Amino acid sequence: MKQRRLIQRGTFVTIDEQLPVYQGWLAMEDGKIAAMGQGEAPAEETALATETLDGSGLLFMPGLVNTHGHAAMSLLRGMADDLALQDWLQNHMWPTEAKFTGDDVYWGSALAAVEMIKSGTTTFVDMYDHMHRVAEVVDTSGLRASLTRGVIGLCPEDVQKAKLEDAIRFAKEWHGKADGRISVMMSPHAPYTCPPDYILKFVETAHELNLPMHTHMSETLAEVEQNVRDYGVRPVEHLDRLGMFSRPTLVAHAVHLNDEEIALLAERKVAVSHNPVSNLKLASGVARVPELLKAGVTVSLGTDGAASNNNLDLFQEISTAALIHKGVSGDPTAIPAAEALRMGTLYGARSIGLEGVTGQLKTGLKADIIALNIGKAHFVPRTDVVSHLVYSARGADVVHVWVDGKPLLRDGQLTTLDEEKIMAEAERCYQRLRA
Amino acid sequence: MKQRRLIQRGTFVTIDEQLPVYQGWLAMEDGKIAAMGQGEAPAEETALATETLDGSGLLFMPGLVNTHGHAAMSLLRGMADDLALQDWLQNHMWPTEAKFTGDDVYWGSALAAVEMIKSGTTTFVDMYDHMHRVAEVVDTSGLRASLTRGVIGLCPEDVQKAKLEDAIRFAKEWHGKADGRISVMMSPHAPYTCPPDYILKFVETAHELNLPMHTHMSETLAEVEQNVRDYGVRPVEHLDRLGMFSRPTLVAHAVHLNDEEIALLAERKVAVSHNPVSNLKLASGVARVPELLKAGVTVSLGTDGAASNNNLDLFQEISTAALIHKGVSGDPTAIPAAEALRMGTLYGARSIGLEGVTGQLKTGLKADIIALNIGKAHFVPRTDVVSHLVYSARGADVVHVWVDGKPLLRDGQLTTLDEEKIMAEAERCYQRLRA
Incomplete structure (x- = not known):
């Protein structure tokens, strides 16, 4: 029976x-x-x-859909707070993350899985390194996920090549696995961390493997200005020229956009993962979400990593999204409750190709x-x-x-994870990393 | 023993x-x-x-100190959302509140007490009507509170007089009661709801009874503009001229302040109850809290009533205060974690004369x-x-x-309240009020 x-x-x-x-x-x-x-x-x-x-x-x-994060960064929760994005990244996160082993990624992601399940998230997007260890956590935990090897391209050509191959290997090995609960995206980390020709290679690969793309975009004003200095255009046009938006694409943050960029994102059907708590905490700014929604862009919600949030409770993103755009715009009807709830569910599913699968x-x-x-x-x-x-x-x-x-x-x-063991192992990993 | x-x-x-x-x-x-x-x-x-x-x-x-609220408004949680302050007040809150009996205030406040205790608040400020019923809840629940009959003075002189007498009677009956856990303040509701001569009477009474004062102030831009139209000055100067700040005073909201007003609040040692979630939800704006703190003003945190929040979890105010001022100012060091925590505890106690009693x-x-x-x-x-x-x-x-x-x-x-009974009675009150 x-x-x-x-x-x-x-x-x-x-x-x-x-x-x-x-x-x-x-x-x-x-x-x-x-x-x-x-x-x-x-x-x-x-x-x-x-x-x-x-x-x-x-x-x-x-179940809630968390459309941007770095699960393993739960190991760094509270390690460095109240700092600006670039200081936080370059002087605290990146040096510590450079020490991460596959085991750290496994236990950090497992810690995130515990927190996500207990706070109602059933599907999450994860961009990180050692992604096969994250995939193991997804497989074991029973969660649904869209996973992607996030690649920083500020490195010699042979290292670039090895990272791209790692991303391809991961995609081939894990896309469609865990009873179909895992899907894979291709991810150059950001326009400011990947040279244009390297991004081009990811776009080509995404076409070859028929995969969507995910990247950080326009999180801070400084990175938009740098993009203009380096490439003569703002990030949306830059990525559009590189062909990224010829693939289904989910961009994280998109805080600093002008009207033309919002129109182009809508035209290219690019989805945006809005990360209000992370953007506030790192003082990146307040994304133009009411305008994006009005233009027809699919806007979903992400926690970002726990190091910049500092939790993975998507209900906080839902309430923050409903609250902050009212206060900042002066319009109390901006993002009504029902729309905020759709951002945390249906729009999340839609933004990663899972509408009709989950989110309703x-x-x-x-x-x-x-x-x-x-x-x-x-x-x-x-x-x-x-x-x-x-x-x-x-x-x-x-x-x-x-x-x-x-x-x-x-x-x-x-029912699927050993919470006590995971907390103890995560603590052990952190103590080793800080040593 | x-x-x-x-x-x-x-x-x-x-x-x-x-x-x-x-x-x-x-x-x-x-x-x-x-x-x-x-x-x-x-x-x-x-x-x-x-x-x-x-x-x-x-x-x-x-224990956390919630320095502005209307506990009985928990009965109206979720009744009218995503509306502007004046529409929300005049067309939804005030007409329903006009029907409130003492029993409604009792059960609504008891519902709030349940929520506050379970989320870690041990001291709260409450401004409302039928205050002796709120005092009963404080007495029974074991909470500590600073209570005040909030009086709207847009009414005939005899009604004004009766309301002031009610406030005085309440103060005489309850100040220092419940084993000293209750203190009382004098509260004209707001400069835009009380004529100047009526506010003057409250100031006089506060002097006679040696009590501090509490009021709503500069919550919206419209009310500041109206103050200038009606009285030729902005609310801070208006209240200062009326002598309010000759008493220890706690003002709620203080969203719209210019530099001179911040300096005057600091000089007069006026404390500010910052209500970030309510201010965002009603699209009132974002208070200049980093500037207030820098000027030496004591800034604490309040939930406001549950109808404009819609919960009484002060931990959300603490995190929202720590987050929003970073995002809006662009300064990731604005209101560091430790300062946000002091706002929810020590500064709360200080703002109602309880430093050295609670909050540490x-x-x-x-x-x-x-x-x-x-x-x-x-x-x-x-x-x-x-x-x-x-x-x-x-x-x-x-x-x-x-x-x-x-x-x-x-x-x-x-241990002191019957949660199931209180939830059932609160639901019954709401069903009667909406009928």
Whole structure:
């Protein structure tokens, strides 16, 4: 007999315009959402169910999609705060990261996986080195991920070549693996860290392997100005000329954009990963998200690495995105709650080619579902659950997580990862790195 | 035998420059911090202790101080979001609040008390109506509070008079009550809602009763412009001319200030309650907090009411204050983590005359202490606990709370309030109000 999980008497937030919020039931089978409906589950559903969960007092919604990060940097959480991006990168992050072994990447990424699952993220984008070790964490944890070897090209040609080959090897080995939960992108780290001819090679490879691309872009004003000095154009035009946007592309940050750049990103269907907390913490600025959304650009949310955030709770990005653009623009209707929630779910899926796979509760989609305990004071009264999710919920409210219909968190307990061991190993790695 | 609680083997963040962070022990007796020290507790301490708590894996710090709010507005959480302040106030909040009975205020405030205790707030400022019902909640819950009848003076003279008398009656009845945990302030609601001669009466009364003052000030640009139109001066000078700053005064918001106003606030020793989340959500703007701090103004943190936040987790205000001023100013050193933490504790106490009473862990101060479970992924690795508290902690990490040495929360369970009943009653109140 096939396993069929039935959730009864729950509150569902679907991120689907047909029926955004309902009280009712949902059934999972074969890793997918098999059926859903309002009110009490019909007799044939209760008969089919091999496992039933009482959803009273719980809110069910699609798992969150974190579209930019460096999971292994969780090892550096709190190591160097309140510094400017280039100082932070060049004098603190890069020298420490240069010491990272594959084991550090494994335990740092595992630490991130623990935090992401426990705060409701089911899909994440990760750009780093030693990516096969990150892929192992994805495989073991049961998470869904879009992974990419981020390559800095400020190095001799033979090293450049070896890094590109590493990125290609990783793509060939892992794209489509972990029961299809892993996909791969090609990533020159940023226009300011990769010479144009090196970026060109990544674009060519992305075409050959039929993969999307991911990069950091226009995170700081200084890097935009440098781009203009070095190449005569701003980063969007620069990357467009290099053909990057002929591939499906997700750019992270995109803080400093002019109107022409916003129009070009919309025209080329480039998706933007907005990282509001990281951008604030590093004083990079406030991205023009209302304008991007108005222009039709898909804007999703990323935490960035835990060293510049300093946590991976995507609910904080959702609330920060909903709050900051109101305060900075002076328009209290900028990014309403429902739009912020779409940025953390549906738009995240869309930005990495997974719309119709995850990011919504809809029959036929993968059963990537989280449940929050809403029997708490900060969810009272029951005025508007979407508002509560955006302005009041925290990752700590998450009690159950399923990916592909498989439980990764049950009653707040991880089912696939050994949390105590991972915390201890991560601490050990950090102590060695700082020595 | 006297009760003496001993915490052993804990991590302590004191907000005291002498010894900001230590591993060690702390003893409470007679509602106060009786002794504290590094390392293992000496034999005489363990002998004196009538109760011992193993603090391993816990972080102890002063309870948070929330310096501006309207607790009963928790009943309106999520009722009307993503609107401008005046629309939100005049068309949604005020009409519904006009229906509030004393019971609504009681259950709404109790709901707020549940949320505050569970997220680590031990002292709060509350400005509202039916204040004796709020005082009952403070008395029962064991919280510490500075309470004030907020009075809108746009009404006939006899109504004005009755409101002022109500404020005076409340002050006389409750100042110093609840074992000294309640203090009272005098509050004209705002310069734009109270005629000058009415504000003058509050100033006189504050002098007569020897009480501090609290008011909303310069929350929106529109209200500053109106002040200039109506009275020829901006709000700071207006209130200064009315003599308000001859009393110890705490002003909430203070978003729109010019350099002269900042200098005058510093000179008059006026404290500012910064409410970053509410100011962002209502699109009021971003207060000039780095400049205020630089000028020597005491700046603390407030959630404002849950209807404009929409939660009372002061850890979110602490992180938002640390983040937003970096991003908006472009200076990544603006409001470092340690300063944000002082804003949520010591500066909060200072702004309501409670420095030396609460807001720090120091021998002789009241034992207003919270404990966070730091055995979680988002506190790993142990780089900098102050950074973790500001950028990674959430109210949900709080597991124990003491006020006056008395436990209000033990292992996440409330000891003085009936959470289930309060949530049910609050929901019932809301359903009646919206009907």
